[in-house]
Amino acid sequence: MSEKPISRLQEILTKGEFAVTAECGPPRGANPGIVRKKGEMLNGYVDAVNVTDNQTAIVRMSSIAACAHLLHMGLEPVMQLVVRDRNRIALQSDIMGAYSLGIRNILCLSGDHQSFGSQPDALNVFDIDSMNLIRTVQTMRDDGKDMSGFELNDPPRMFIGAAANPFADPFEYRVIRLAKKIDAGADFIQTQCIYNMDRFKEWIKMAREEGLTEKVYILGGVTPLKSAGMAKFMNNKVAGMDVPDALIKRMAGVPKDKAVEEGLKICQETIAELRDIKGVHGVHIMAIEWEDIVGKIVKEAGLTPRP
Amino acid sequence: MIVGEQKSIAEIKAIIAPYKKILIMGCGTCVKTCFAGGEDEVAVLASALRLACKKDGKDIEIEEFTVERQCENEFIQEGAPAIARNEGVLSLACGAGVQAVARRFANTPVLPGVNTTFIGVLEKQGVFTEECSGCGNCGLAVFGGICPVTRCAKKLLNGPCGGSQNGKCEVNPETDCAWQLIIDRLKTLGQMDNLRIYVAPKNWQTSLSGGPRKMVREDHMI
Numbered sequence: 001m002s003e004k005p006i007s008r009l010q011e012i013l014t015k016g017e018f019a020v021t022a023e024c025g026p027p028r029g030a031n032p033g034i035v036r037k038k039g040e041m042l043n044g045y046v047d048a049v050n051v052t053d054n055q056t057a058i059v060r061m062s063s064i065a066a067c068a069h070l071l072h073m074g075l076e077p078v079m080q081l082v083v084r085d086r087n088r089i090a091l092q093s094d095i096m097g098a099y100s101l102g103i104r105n106i107l108c109l110s111g112d113h114q115s116f117g118s119q120p121d122a123l124n125v126f127d128i129d130s131m132n133l134i135r136t137v138q139t140m141r142d143d144g145k146d147m148s149g150f151e152l153n154d155p156p157r158m159f160i161g162a163a164a165n166p167f168a169d170p171f172e173y174r175v176i177r178l179a180k181k182i183d184a185g186a187d188f189i190q191t192q193c194i195y196n197m198d199r200f201k202e203w204i205k206m207a208r209e210e211g212l213t214e215k216v217y218i219l220g221g222v223t224p225l226k227s228a229g230m231a232k233f234m235n236n237k238v239a240g241m242d243v244p245d246a247l248i249k250r251m252a253g254v255p256k257d258k259a260v261e262e263g264l265k266i267c268q269e270t271i272a273e274l275r276d277i278k279g280v281h282g283v284h285i286m287a288i289e290w291e292d293i294v295g296k297i298v299k300e301a302g303l304t305p306r307p
Numbered sequence: 308m309i310v311g312e313q314k315s316i317a318e319i320k321a322i323i324a325p326y327k328k329i330l331i332m333g334c335g336t337c338v339k340t341c342f343a344g345g346e347d348e349v350a351v352l353a354s355a356l357r358l359a360c361k362k363d364g365k366d367i368e369i370e371e372f373t374v375e376r377q378c379e380n381e382f383i384q385e386g387a388p389a390i391a392r393n394e395g396v397l398s399l400a401c402g403a404g405v406q407a408v409a410r411r412f413a414n415t416p417v418l419p420g421v422n423t424t425f426i427g428v429l430e431k432q433g434v435f436t437e438e439c440s441g442c443g444n445c446g447l448a449v450f451g452g453i454c455p456v457t458r459c460a461k462k463l464l465n466g467p468c469g470g471s472q473n474g475k476c477e478v479n480p481e482t483d484c485a486w487q488l489i490i491d492r493l494k495t496l497g498q499m500d501n502l503r504i505y506v507a508p509k510n511w512q513t514s515l516s517g518g519p520r521k522m523v524r525e526d527h528m529i
Contacts, residue, residue, distance in 0.1 A: 126462040127508070131463075135505070168468070168470065184465075239477030240472065
């Protein structure tokens with residue numbers, strides 16, 4: 001990668017600052033106002049905004065378009081790109097298109113399986129996997145070539161992100177997978193929501209021992225809980241999510257009207273712990289359809305003002 | 308083997324509705340093994356249809372005939388006299404069998420009575436599982452003999468997604484995570500290093516993506 005940072009997110013991480021990113025889900029419709037409204041809520045509190053790509057396989061405004069709306073507001077997007085819906089031709093084309101619009105961060109993902117979404121009768125693509133996508137974006141940036149080896153005129157130069165889920169099985173493989181993603185070209189990692197701190201610490205310890213935390217920036221994922229019901233739902237129904245019993249009990253132990261407060265308290269405790277863990281370089285806040293809470297979380301964590 | 312599943316009586320009734328004389332043609336190979344279209348299934352289906360049509364007040368003559376393999380002309384021809392006696396053929400073979408019969412009898416409608424589901428194995432009595440997609444470019448050597456192209460819902464070639472939990476796939480908790488199986492097997496084989504190999508994007512040209520495939524064995528041509 002060249003010396004000059006590609007994006008503000010990269011610049012912040014390179015400087016060793018504790019980065020803050022948040023998630024913004026595009027609307028189920030064509031209204032750019034909704035994206036802008038969410039952008040307003042996040043403006044000033046985060047270094048970059050992740051824009052999801054038809055998350056949970058529900059059809060929404062495209063990630064690339066929502067990123068463009070945020071860019072116009074002066075926000076820096078991280079464009080999520082899943083391999084579920086596009087073959088390699090469309091993926092490469094969208095990467096070039098995104099770069100031409102000014103998008104500089106990309107998060108390469110497999111994508112939630114379509115059976116979880118609103119249109120389970122859809123055909124999935126999975127022409128390449130997320131590992132291949134990471135390598136593709138890296139090859140475009142560092143070698144200036146597309147997947148066929150064709151030399152691109154003004155190749156897209158993206159700061160490349162990937163996901164990691166320390167809570168999925170088989171556990172011993174999770175660090176190998178992280179290493180593979182780094183080798184494929186990942187510059188930063190955003191993790192699945194962290195509720196099981198013990199397991200997260202074990203994972204990052206293994207990553208440290210392999211020297212991986214020196215090669216990649218890791219942003220720990222957090223999602224504030226709103227209720228004990230949500231905690232249970234996340235644990236039982238959301239694939240790859242691990243909410244320990246103790247946390248569910250803690251949420252259930254407070255009166256209902258105090259549950260949101262308790263959830264935010266847990267979130268603050270998680271962020272505080274993350275800041276103390278060697279090898280964690282930032283936090284990624286996924287407040288699902290609750291973007292207006294992000295400012296409060298960041299402020300109370302003492303992470304404002306942003307650089 | 309090719310695994311198939313017989314269509315519902317209601318759908319079959321609708322498919323054969325325009326005809327008064329129909330031949331139910333079974334196939335004695337794959338679909339026999341998976342209880343979808345062998346001689347026994349032809350007999351059971353014929354009885355059920357006769358009854359159902361009688362109940363509906365519909366006059367229909369149903370003839371039964373099963374050949375060894377509906378995908379080979381040599382065997383299909385054995386059915387020629389029976390086909391000639393009927394207005395249409397309800398084939399209980401896989402989709403290839405249906406088409407192979409149709410190709411040889413241009414004037415007879417050949418209708419499917421089976422949904423061809425997959426290339427699979429008999430896991431245990433009565434249970435069939437899909438194990439191969441016929442992609443035309445077998446990579447089982449690096450995957451410990453377990454195919455992620457077929458058995459991972461996301462066709463992931465470089466390890467399990469974040470939805471693998473307790474050895475099961477997030478898409479269906481009844482389904483084993485292909486990658487858990489691969490990892491377990493590579494561990495047993497002492498080939499865990501395979502997991503660190505970057506598997507390049509698959510070349511799908513040999514798959515159905517490249518259009519319908521044809522294999523020519525000149526050494527076997529007469």
